[in-house]
């Protein structure tokens with residue numbers, strides 16, 4: 001449907017309409033409702049299963065009281081430096097700093113004022129992080145995060161979530177300001193008037209045409225995110241003249257169990273495992289990052305690889321619910337010897353044994369890794385293996401927003417009444433798959449959501465106060 005002109009005819013109205021009920025949308029809704037304005041969250045799916053719900057729920061933030069309680073004193077700028085190092089200095093430094101500082105406040109607000117249960121993760125550092133700074137639900141699942149956020153929205157008298165309500169377009173006035181949203185709810189098409197609209201409907205990873213256009217290396221790869229994320233928020237913004245940035249940026253992942261479609265935590269690789277192809281050979285530096293390494297996996301015969309590791313790594317991975325699920329569906333193979341492992345994985349035994357021997361020699365410091373991996377750890381029997389493929393998780397490019405998450409035109413002026421966050425907004429991951437630092441997804445989803453919700457509410461209340469003067 002796209003963009004339609006305001007005819008003054010509305011089915012109902014709300015102060016704020018949020019499009020999408022993932023991490024960005026729910027955070028924005030809570031932040032706005034807490035400031036005393038009405039919020040409606042529109043969700044396309046009948047049973048929402050957003051990217052946030054599928055995620056590991058890992059929210060990065062430095063200098064939180066949880067990080068301090070773990071004995072870590074870290075300036076936020078160290079976190080900023082890690083983000084910028086990973087994206088080769090390509091993200092906007094001021095916005096990156098702003099989001100990183102917002103994250104400190106955000107995480108404490110989620111726990112203190114929203115009732116989200118988070119624990120500090122200090123047993124596993126994600127690739128590119130020089131310090132522990134992930135905060136996640138105890139189950140390490142985004143489903144738990146979404147469940148806590150939804151509970152908070154449901155308990156707020158000013159906020160409501162409507163499922164099976166797809167926004168199909170925006171309504172604009174003669175000056176190009178957004179005045180409402182067109183919604184398909186069941187068989188009904190309705191126009192909802194809104195003082196502020198927040199686009200929280202993620203990026204375009206679920207839209208094969210847009211993926212082919214902007215991220216062609218991922219065209220045809222397994223998409224591991226929510227089906228609802230088909231890019232319309234970005235397209236509407238473009239139609240309204242918004243600036244876009246980093247449209248080629250995305251997060252991929254090198255370790256999704258196939259054919260089971262279960263995420264195998266990259267802790268398996270970071271903590272000592274390695275990857276081989278169907279010839280039993282390693283094919284790259286697995287430590288380069290799970291996002292960029294997905295391309296190397298997709299280049300292998302059958303677009304598949306196998307994670308090889310041992311009992312120590314297996315025990316660590318068992319902390320992750322996804323991994324437990326992979327164990328329960330027999331995706332994970334265990335064997336007493338490397339030859340038995342090769343048989344279980346249907347791989348050639350001699351090359352696998354040789355690869356393991358070479359890897360262990362690097363781990364023992366006998367020579368450096370031919371692929372440049374900086375950290376190899378000796379693996380010992382019993383051995384474990386799982387067949388994986390590379391997958392597209394989400395896109396990281398989108399509409400340029402300002403510090404309040406308002407959608408901006410190329411000259412920096414905001415489009416009136418329109419904000420965006422999460423996958424709709426330009427992220428801080430630079431270009432391609434390699435600029436993504438773990439946590440950038442929820443940083444921009446929850447961070448921009450928090451900024452957008454608060455700003456929408458504050459500006460509505462200011463406008464109300466001004467009319468009463």
Ligand SMILES: Cc1cc2nc3c(=O)[nH]c(=O)nc-3n(C[C@H](O)[C@H](O)[C@H](O)COP(=O)(O)OP(=O)(O)OC[C@H]3O[C@@H](n4cnc5c(N)ncnc54)[C@H](O)[C@@H]3O)c2cc1C
Pocket residue numbers: 019020021022023024025042043044045048049050051052053054055056057058059060165166167168200201202203224225226227228229230232263393394421422423424438439440441442443445
């Ligand atoms: C398997 C996996 C693991 C991940 N783990 C992590 C992690 O641990 N940490 C991290 O930082 N990032 C992680 N990410 C990335 C992170 O999940 C995303 O960046 C983030 O969840 C995006 O949030 P969002 O609110 O923008 O989108 P989503 O959470 O996807 O929510 C968007 C919602 O909008 C709805 N929607 C779309 N279009 C419309 C419409 N027209 N009308 C109404 N509703 C609409 C969708 O149905 C969906 O429910 C992971 C991603 C995946 C796939």
